[in-house]
Amino acid sequence: MHASLSRWLSQQPAGAATAAGRxxxxxxxxxxxxxxxxxxxxxxxxxxxxxxxxxxxxxxALAHLEAQEYE
Incomplete structure (x- = not known):
């Protein structure tokens, strides 16, 4: 997952509080x-x-990706 997608996801409104919103x-x-x-x-x-x-x-999720890069 590229930083741009994760950054975009993290900037979205609070509707991400539910599974349906996410x-x-x-x-x-x-x-x-x-x-x-x-x-x-x-x-x-x-x-x-x-x-x-x-x-x-x-x-x-980003932390997992970063950890995988160093394995």
Whole structure:
């Protein structure tokens, strides 16, 4: 997940407090990057799914990505 998508998600209104709100935000964000080099890879999609389910904040998802880069 590129920083631009995560930054965009983190700047969205408080509607992201519910799973439905997070799903709407994610769908809008994914629509923006569909078919581009910014489209998320499988592990990134997994983390985004965890964000939608409320298991991770977007900042936690980014931390996981950063940790993976250093493995």
């Amino acid at each position: 799903q709407r935000l994610l769908t809008r964000g994914l629509d923006l990057v569909h078919g581009t080099a910014l489209a998320p890879k499988p592990y990134e999609r997994f983390l985004l799914d965890q964000f939608v389910r409320g298991n991770l904040t977007i900042d936690q």
